[in-house]
């Protein structure tokens with residue numbers, strides 16, 4: 077009977093593996109053009125720039141990297157001006173990118189399994205880290221920054237995308253110090269009298285882990301920097317904020333550095349998920365003035381979280397919505413990520429965690445069973461109660477598969493809207509852009525990149541956030557594909 081079910085699942089697959097694999101080809105060329113091939117209409121009210129980051133190279137001169145998260149950062153910039161759109165892409169000129177392009181071969185070990193040719197001996201005791209600047213890109217304080225969570229940001233020219241160098245925020249960040257890839261934007265910072273601030277973090281793991289929190293003003297200066305130590309090793313990719321707290325999920329993992337030192341495994345391959353250990357939720361007060369240490373650590377059932385959606389305070393409770401996996405897929409040394417068995421891995425699902433800070437208890441409830449990733453909300457609701465969220469989702473209702481749809485959830489009514497690009501389309505991270513001047517939470521657009529296997533190229537899709545039923549109100553066909561990316565942001569400046 078099991079066999080029969082398995083067969084049914086394969087038969088009803090919403091995609092073909094070869095189609096999906098097409099989105100993992102390198103894009104070596106850098107483009108600069110007006111997008112003329114447009115279906116539908118770009119709303120003239122949509123003005124500003126969508127920046128996207130992600131691995132642009134999946135190989136170095138034909139030598140394959142082991143995992144897409146190890147790929148060199150490439151920035152795409154889509155500018156919307158009076159109903160037209162312009163495209164430009166450019167690689168971040170990190171030291172590693174320049175050196176490897178010059179050498180024509182892999183010179184560095186990657187965090188996710190990429191090794192230098194020559195086996196373990198060539199990789200023995202090599203802890204040199206390649207800052208690949210591939211995870212996110214933000215425009216803040218007049219600076220365009222490409223982020224990678226284990227090192228410094230790279231600053232780029234927002235127009236030409238030329239790499240200007242590493243950013244140290246007037247020396248507040250020191251050489252080699254990390255600046256995370258998941259900043260949060262507090263549009264009304266209580267500590268600064270209601271002006272916006274950016275909150276980011278970095279982690280320095282070890283037997284205990286130092287979490288550093290950075291708060292930046294509108295001028296792009298770090299105005300608060302404070303650190304707290306928590307027991308144990310941490311792999312923390314994202315966090316959430318409320319007006320009074322920064323909240324981190326310490327996923328239950330152990331780290332064994334020996335194979336790393338011996339050159340056998342990369343750092344990411346030395347992390348092992350612990351299904352029988354609880355997840356720890358670290359709550360750090362943001363109130364800098366009181367200099368209180370009052371860090372609280374609450375425990376909940378085991379699970380792995382990369383991304384959070386949002387958090388907000390309700391009296392003595394904090395509500396956190398996150399995408400949680402039952403376990404962390406291990407990066408296998410002798411494997412090809414293009415051959416991954418989706419069905420064998422647990423899907424990311426949307427959960428709501430309610431923390432009671434008084435009795436230090438956590439309630440955990442499933443909101444959405446469908447496999448999902450890459451959530452976005454109206455930026456005005458960050459750290460506040462909210463009603464709508466949008467995210468990438470699978471076409472099929474159950475199990476794990478590539479993202480092929482956008483899912484909107486109304487947390488109040490429970491209503492769902494799904495827009496799918498299956499079978500030949502593959503969905504990237506959506507970004508919600510509010511309609512200028514509107515205060516209605518879902519009044520705006522959802523922008524995303526879709527890889528279309530039929531033409532081996534990518535489309536920028538624009539949906540009316542209020543009504544996915546209309547389908548894409550505009551579909552902008554690029555002249556080429558963009559490899560599956562990670563994160564990006566929109567700026568109306």
Ligand code: 3ON
Pocket residue numbers: 145146187210211224225226279281310311312313343344382383449479560561562
């Ligand atoms: O935790 C320690 C400290 C640290 C900062 C050790 C460590 C080596 C693991 C580490 C470095 C972490 C890094 C460099 C993480 C980079 C992560 C990255 C580039 C991407 C993560 C993406 C996550 C998701 C969920 C992507 C999903 C993608 C899809 C659904 C489809 O494309």
Ligand code: FE
Pocket residue numbers: 258313314382383562563
């Ligand atoms: Fe992320």
